[in-house]
Amino acid sequence: MATPRFYHPDTLLPGQFATLTNNAATHASRALRMQVGDEVVLFNGDGNNYHGTLSxxxxxxxxxxxxxxxxxxxxxxxxxxxxxxxxxxxxMDFTIQKAVEMGVATIQPVASQRSIVKLAGDRAEKRREHWQNVVISACEQSGRATIPTVAMPLDLQDWLAQKPDADSLITLAPDASVTLPQMTAPGHHIHLLIGPEGGLTDDEIRLAAQHGYTTVRMGPRILRTETAALAAIASMQSLWGDFLR
Incomplete structure (x- = not known):
């Protein structure tokens, strides 16, 4: 059985004691029925695992x-x-959870023309905090010690207008002529734009293309939004990333 891992939001140092958060304490003591002396791993997002024992x-x-x-x-x-x-x-929760398991570094939620959910103000911040907690839980499960950041939601046009910097900009379209294996291997930093349930509109795809995005086809079938993101990430990891190790 793998040693249980728990997120701890504060500084961790060998030789010191750490008090688990309420959620972690409840999970350790009640769900896992851990005992004093049991091994545990804590992480706070700095890239290290902190090994210890319950005291x-x-x-x-x-x-x-x-x-x-x-x-x-x-x-x-x-x-x-x-x-x-x-x-x-x-x-959205499912997509974020699985994307973190598959290695994404940052998540930028955007509102597109066909997005059903509209967020603004306090509601947007509360949803962002919820998604950040989904990220942390996925890191606990998957063994990551660096925590991806969920940015505040933006309108897609506003996001594109910022001209975010990346080595490769990719979005999906069922009628695209290019597939991922046909692309030249990108650099280190990739932006992957995925549409909502109804997909990006033709105008949004054209706007993304004007900002440097390459449209890519993921096979002969139309994928749901949560499937599209994960299929594309898995393909990238197979072609250029994790799965080459």
Missing amino acids: TINKQAVTANILQAVACDTESPLHITLVQAISSGDR
Whole structure:
């Protein structure tokens, strides 16, 4: 059985004690029924795993004795920014969770013309915080010690107008003439733009192309938004990234 991993938001140092967050403490003591002396791994996003043992388990707190810091080599050689049009229901959570497991470095939610969910103000910030927690949970599960950032949602046109810098800009279109294997291997930083449930409109695809995005075809079938993102990321990792190790 793998050693349980928990996110800890504060500084971690060998030789010191760390108090687990309420959620982590509940999971460790009640769900996993861990005991004093059991091994645990904490991470705070700095790229290290902090190995230790549980030193206290009671109703007030669960603490761990940090024994050593170990560099975590689970990051992809590709720096993929997923520019994901906001989808409804659990689709967005699912897409973010699986994209993190597959190695994306940054997630930029965008509102497109066919996005069903509209976010603004406090509602947008609360949803961003929720998505960031989905990211943290996915890092706990997948063994990542560097935490991808979920940016504040933006309108797609506003995002493109910022002219974000990347070595390669890719979006998907069912009638595109190019496939990923036909592309020249990109540089380190890739932006992948994925549309919502109804896909990007023709105008949005043209606008993305004007800003340097290459349209790519993912096979002969039309994929759902959550499938499209994951299929594209998996293909990139196979062609240029993780799966070449």
